[in-house]
Amino acid sequence: MPIAAPSRVVLCASLRLAPYRLEDRSPMSDETESEGLRERLAKQSEDTLGRLAEDLLANPIVSGAIARASEAREKATAAQEAAFDALNLPTAADIERLTRRVRSVSQRLEGIEDGIDRLDERLPAVAESSGIDRRLEAIEGQLAAITHELTALRRAMPDGNEQVPDHQERMKVSG
Secondary structure, rough: OOOOOOOOOEOOOOOOOOOOEEHHHHHHHHHHHHHHHHHHHHHHHHHHHHHHHHHHHOOOHHHHHHHHHHHHHHHHHHEEEEEEEEHHOOOOHHHHHHHHHHHHHHHHHHHHHHHHHHHHHHHHHHHHHHHHHHHHHHHHHHHHHHHHHHHHHHHHHHOOOOOOOOHHOOOOOOO
């Protein structure tokens, strides 16, 4: 008769369960149990770290060290800015400010370019619809005719070719 292997008994204190046999456990209960254990460990770790952080912040030595480190950082930043200013070098804040300004100017310029493009598109249509070219040619023709008539009148007048004396060229207007 074969000798039966003694069944192993496992105690799980954290689960507060009674002893059970490994053979009685299903694979599903192992996964569920490990997930529950993982969640409990994560929660306990978070709680412990939270209490530790609270205790550290409540400690006057640690909070004083944090305050001094913050002050030292501010002083170092001020010294860095002063050194950059003395060397006439821009700081990161200066470069960021300049970048924003250039971006703003670029957007404005794009708006102006769009407006000029719209004007370029409309200008030929306006010129054609109003007949500006024909009107300008007519005005030029009339000016040429008037100039021709004035020249003819000057020649027809006695002493028409004579120059006007300087003192008569301009009249002084009292105001």
